[in-house]
Amino acid sequence: MNPASESLTDTLAQIKAGQADAHGFLDRCYDRIEARESRLGAWQHLRPRAECHDWLRANAGWLSGTPLKGLPVAVKDIIDTADMPTTLGSHLHAGRRPADDAACVAALRAAGALILGKTVTTEFAYFTPGKTANPRDLRRTPGGSSSGSAAAVADGMVPVALGSQTAASVIRPAAYCGAVGYVATRGMMSLRGIQPLAQSLDSLGMIAASCADVRLVAGLLAGPDAVQSEPLASLADSRFLLVSGRTVGDVSNEMEAAAGHVADRLASAGAVVEQLDCGDRLMRLVELHKTIMAYEAARNMAAEAGHPDEIGPAFAELVASGRAIAFRDYLAARSEVAGHAAWLAARMDGYAGLIAPAAPGSAPMGLAATGSPHMSRPWQMLGLPAVTWPAQADADGLPLGVQLIGARWSDATVLEFAGRLALLE
Amino acid sequence: MNPASESLTDTLAQIKAGQADAHGFLDRCYDRIEARESRLGAWQHLRPRAECHDWLRANAGWLSGTPLKGLPVAVKDIIDTADMPTTLGSHLHAGRRPADDAACVAALRAAGALILGKTVTTEFAYFTPGKTANPRDLRRTPGGSSSGSAAAVADGMVPVALGSQTAASVIRPAAYCGAVGYVATRGMMSLRGIQPLAQSLDSLGMIAASCADVRLVAGLLAGPDAVQSEPLASLADSRFLLVSGRTVGDVSNEMEAAAGHVADRLASAGAVVEQLDCGDRLMRLVELHKTIMAYEAARNMAAEAGHPDEIGPAFAELVASGRAIAFRDYLAARSEVAGHAAWLAARMDGYAGLIAPAAPGSAPMGLAATGSPHMSRPWQMLGLPAVTWPAQADADGLPLGVQLIGARWSDATVLEFAGRLALLE
Numbered sequence: 020m021n022p023a024s025e026s027l028t029d030t031l032a033q034i035k036a037g038q039a040d041a042h043g044f045l046d047r048c049y050d051r052i053e054a055r056e057s058r059l060g061a062w063q064h065l066r067p068r069a070e071c072h073d074w075l076r077a078n079a080g081w082l083s084g085t086p087l088k089g090l091p092v093a094v095k096d097i098i099d100t101a102d103m104p105t106t107l108g109s110h111l112h113a114g115r116r117p118a119d120d121a122a123c124v125a126a127l128r129a130a131g132a133l134i135l136g137k138t139v140t141t142e143f144a145y146f147t148p149g150k151t152a153n154p155r156d157l158r159r160t161p162g163g164s165s166s167g168s169a170a171a172v173a174d175g176m177v178p179v180a181l182g183s184q185t186a187a188s189v190i191r192p193a194a195y196c197g198a199v200g201y202v203a204t205r206g207m208m209s210l211r212g213i214q215p216l217a218q219s220l221d222s223l224g225m226i227a228a229s230c231a232d233v234r235l236v237a238g239l240l241a242g243p244d245a246v247q248s249e250p251l252a253s254l255a256d257s258r259f260l261l262v263s264g265r266t267v268g269d270v271s272n273e274m275e276a277a278a279g280h281v282a283d284r285l286a287s288a289g290a291v292v293e294q295l296d297c298g299d300r301l302m303r304l305v306e307l308h309k310t311i312m313a314y315e316a317a318r319n320m321a322a323e324a325g326h327p328d329e330i331g332p333a334f335a336e337l338v339a340s341g342r343a344i345a346f347r348d349y350l351a352a353r354s355e356v357a358g359h360a361a362w363l364a365a366r367m368d369g370y371a372g373l374i375a376p377a378a379p380g381s382a383p384m385g386l387a388a389t390g391s392p393h394m395s396r397p398w399q400m401l402g403l404p405a406v407t408w409p410a411q412a413d414a415d416g417l418p419l420g421v422q423l424i425g426a427r428w429s430d431a432t433v434l435e436f437a438g439r440l441a442l443l444e
Numbered sequence: 445m446n447p448a449s450e451s452l453t454d455t456l457a458q459i460k461a462g463q464a465d466a467h468g469f470l471d472r473c474y475d476r477i478e479a480r481e482s483r484l485g486a487w488q489h490l491r492p493r494a495e496c497h498d499w500l501r502a503n504a505g506w507l508s509g510t511p512l513k514g515l516p517v518a519v520k521d522i523i524d525t526a527d528m529p530t531t532l533g534s535h536l537h538a539g540r541r542p543a544d545d546a547a548c549v550a551a552l553r554a555a556g557a558l559i560l561g562k563t564v565t566t567e568f569a570y571f572t573p574g575k576t577a578n579p580r581d582l583r584r585t586p587g588g589s590s591s592g593s594a595a596a597v598a599d600g601m602v603p604v605a606l607g608s609q610t611a612a613s614v615i616r617p618a619a620y621c622g623a624v625g626y627v628a629t630r631g632m633m634s635l636r637g638i639q640p641l642a643q644s645l646d647s648l649g650m651i652a653a654s655c656a657d658v659r660l661v662a663g664l665l666a667g668p669d670a671v672q673s674e675p676l677a678s679l680a681d682s683r684f685l686l687v688s689g690r691t692v693g694d695v696s697n698e699m700e701a702a703a704g705h706v707a708d709r710l711a712s713a714g715a716v717v718e719q720l721d722c723g724d725r726l727m728r729l730v731e732l733h734k735t736i737m738a739y740e741a742a743r744n745m746a747a748e749a750g751h752p753d754e755i756g757p758a759f760a761e762l763v764a765s766g767r768a769i770a771f772r773d774y775l776a777a778r779s780e781v782a783g784h785a786a787w788l789a790a791r792m793d794g795y796a797g798l799i800a801p802a803a804p805g806s807a808p809m810g811l812a813a814t815g816s817p818h819m820s821r822p823w824q825m826l827g828l829p830a831v832t833w834p835a836q837a838d839a840d841g842l843p844l845g846v847q848l849i850g851a852r853w854s855d856a857t858v859l860e861f862a863g864r865l866a867l868l869e
Contacts, residue, residue: 105543118530118540125747206643209744215636242743244771318667319634322550346669350853428775 026228027090027178028235034088041075041082041089041133048091048135052176058157060150061171063096064103065136074133085131086239092127093180095168096137097144099212100124107214108140108149108164111329121212123181123223123240130239138167138180141389143320144188144216147331148389155197155417159382162192163389165226169196172226179227179236185216185312186399187378187392189224190407194420195382195390197409198226199441201233202395204428205402208240217315219353220308220399230406230438237430248431252371254439255289260367262375262424263294267301268393271380277411277419278376284443285374295366295373300359304397307359310344310352311400317341360401367426371436373398377407377420395422404430406437451653452515452603453660459513466500466507466514466558473516473560477601483582485575486596488521489528490561499558510556511664517552518605520593521562522569524637525549532639533565533574533589536754546637548606548648548665555664563592563605566814568745569613569641572756573814580622580842584807587617588814590651594621597651604652604661610641610737611824612803612817614649615832619845620807620815622834623651624866626658627820629853630827633665642740644778645733645824655831655863662855673856677796679864680714685792687800687849688719692726693818696805702836702844703801709868710799720791720798725784729822732784735769735777736825742766785826792851796861798823802832802845820847829855831862 025044033039049068056062075082075089082089099105099117106112119125124134139149141164151166153159154174161170165182169192172180182189184202193200202224215221223240227233238246251257261282264270282292317338323330324338367373376394383390398405403424410421423440425433450469458464474493481487500507500514507514524530524542531537544550549559564574569589576591578584579599586595590607594617597605607614609627618625627649640646648665652658663671676682686707689695707717742763748755749763792798801819808815823830828849835846848865850858 112543115543117543118537120747122744122746129746129750209640209740210643211640211744215634218631218635242771315634319547319636321547321554322545325554346667353853428778 026232028231061167063137063139082131087131089133091135092132093138093177095165095182096140097214108142122209140164142331146333153382160389162195164188165192168226169193173198182224184222184224185220187395190395191378193226194377194407197418200226200407202405204404215319217312234434246431257371258291260295260373262373264376273413274376274380278421281421301397304400305393307352307356308396308400313341314344314349373424377422381413381417398424404433408441451657453656486592488562488564507556512556514558516560517557518563518602520590520607521565522639533567547634565589567756571758578807585814587620589613590617593651594618598623607649609647609649610645612820615820616803618651619802619832622843625651625832627830629829640744642737659859671856682796683716685720685798687798689801698838699801699805703846706846726822729825730818732777732781733821733825738766739769739774798849802847806838806842823849829858833866
């Protein structure tokens with residue numbers, strides 16, 4: 020089950036071979052957007068087609084020497100852009116125009132990306148949904164908070180869209196919509212110009228048509244040597260730990276089976292796969308994540324919380340719960356996290372990563388909520404890099420995302436192995 | 445040696461007693477600014493006096509119920525303000541107008557602060573100085589990067605000014621100008637809307653007329669329970685570690701003597717003071733700090749670095765050196781830091797904090813450079829809270845700042861003990 024868009028890397032190869040150009044690719048993206056956006060609602064702001072073609076023509080000479088050659092990328096609407104509004108999915112920030120591009124946007128522009136538009140985020144990248152539907156079934160949630168990024172990529176409107184994750188905001192929508200999602204090791208990429216929610220948790224990520232595209236774009240953001248590993252072992256010589264979703268929280272049988280299927284294929288390929296047995300640590304990490312997210316969000320977002328009539332009830336509740344947490348309880352949570360982090364780092368030593376469900380199941384029906392983030396909370400709490408890909412389809416033909424989670428700073432390894440795993444299906 | 449301004453806390457007590465009001469205090473600040481600013485150059489942007497009085501009048505009813513009652517606070521010009529330009533000390537950002545207040549600014553406004561203006565920062569909070577001179581001797585540097593914040597407070601223009609620290613940007617200018625400086629435990633306060641330089645190092649801080657003022661304002665930013673400790677031991681029952689500046693780098697004899705004097709007074713008061721013996725760890729931390737700062741700054745500030753004719757040579761060199769650092773060397777530096785952090789945390793267990801020079805000496809002559817930051821690099825690398833106060837004067841009558849450095853998250857203890865130590869002189 021693949022995203023509908025052609026990948027950046029394939030298109031760049033076609034451009035090099037003289038078989039494609041940025042104008043043609045752009046038109047295919049726009050044709051898809053024009054056909055589908057009224058029902059999908061992935062975009063908060065879109066640059067007009069003619070303006071984009073003009074920009075490609077005006078910069079043709081320079082673009083021909085850039086890595087991305089004018090191909091389009093989308094940006095989640097909590098990431099600042101100087102030439103388009105950035106509204107954080109909030110009425111309070113309608114028409115908000117940042118003074119500067121976020122560092123990640125500036126880096127992509129410098130690499131020759133055409134910033135096609137801003138994709139819908141839930142309110143302040145938390146729970147209250149925007150207008151976006153799931154491209155696999157318009158009655159279902161796309162997940163959140165990078166809802167528009169996941170929907171646009173999975174629907175073939177754009178090959179790559181930047182997102183951000185504080186709980187499950189990249190991995191879950193990618194899994195629900197059936198695309199590749201990547202969250203970087205926390206701290207690895209500049210968050211300058213990305214509106215923060217919780218400083219101990221926020222990570223940059225992206226949703227893409229392929230693992231190769233993720234690697235290409237991540238290399239432009241973090242530097243190529245951050246995503247290129249030493250020659251890796253074959254799958255046959257590698258070791259993985261399988262995480263039962265039941266050790267994290269509610270999970271569907273189909274999702275458990277999808278993760279188990281990946282593990283079986285790995286074992287068939289000769290890899291060693293062991294079950295991760297960690298008692299109640301993962302469920303504790305889910306709770307600790309909630310505490311730390313609420314405490315920090317309450318302090319980052321106090322100004323918005325001062326307008327109770329203009330914020331959604333979920334966000335108001337997050338801030339209220341965060342305000343009620345005592346500093347000593349916040350510190351106790353941080354301290355407990357450090358213990359679990361050390362335990363898991365030691366347990367993962369010698370393993371290429373963890374195989375785990377990327378969501379509790381396939382995308383739930385309804386657009387009033389974005390599904391539960393608990394399948395990402397433990398890993399996000401620890402700042403680990405993760406890649407999800409659509410590993411299987413459920414009985415309704417909906418994507419079931421499985422994720423590969425690595426040790427901190429092992430993004431290169433995670434991206435390499437996830438690419439190989441996605442090809443195993 | 446005390447800053448010239450009356451403190452916020454004293455003034456609030458006078459207001460409560462009916463002996464002062466916000467208008468009168470504001471006029472005293474403006475009178476000082478008008479008398480001195482042409483020579484001191486502390487302000488990048490200043491709200492007009494009449495506008496401030498109008499604002500106080502228009503909001504008198506609401507302000508009377510707030511903690512700060514309309515008293516003035518200044519904000520370093522890399523911290524975003526929605527109603528005043530924020531220029532990062534850079535020609536590139538002349539006239540830059542942020543969309544939002546930084547979270548710290550919003551919190552102070554909500555507490556009834558009058559944001560009097562923006563204080564001069566060095567370029568991008570790095571080394572290239574702005575126009576500011578040292579109020580103790582106009583021929584000398586005020587230190588940087590929070591140059592204007594330190595000069596304005598030490599000169600009596602405003603009682604408290606927000607600053608930020610990536611290397612020594614609060615502690616050093618506070619020490620050079622003769623004011624109290626405070627850097628919060630990294631991660632404790634929201635950095636939303638503060639332009640980042642290096643995400644592993646940036647901390648919020650402030651410069652103030654007294655430790656009591658720091659505590660008041662820090663409580664408004666981080667929540668009161670983050671700066672209020674359990675009842676603390678008396679100085680006589682406490683233990684401290686004295687750091688020789690020579691174990692960090694160059695230091696003047698007078699500065700070493702000032703730190704030793706604090707230790708002697710502590711010992712006279714009955715406290716246990718031991719020398720910290722840590723081999724070359726602190727000098728290693730200085731070097732590791734340089735590596736991590738350069739690596740991260742190069743990625744955060746790539747857009748600005750793309751305009752080589754409009755940035756200072758020091759900043760260009762920082763970015764160039766950061767670009768030349770390989771990812772694996774950055775990781776190795778992080779890993780080595782973690783080892784030193786664990787060692788020092790264990791060594792500090794049971795101690796109230798470290799006593800150390802806050803700068804290599806008193807403020808150097810000349811306005812073309814801001815002095816060396818090495819006396820703060822080790823502690824900033826570890827994210828430790830620190831408070832400096834003007835402990836002694838040198839032979840020229842210039843302030844010698846000594847700092848008290850605490851374990852991570854022990855800000856309440858550090859603020860409490862620093863207040864007692866400052867009174868010991």
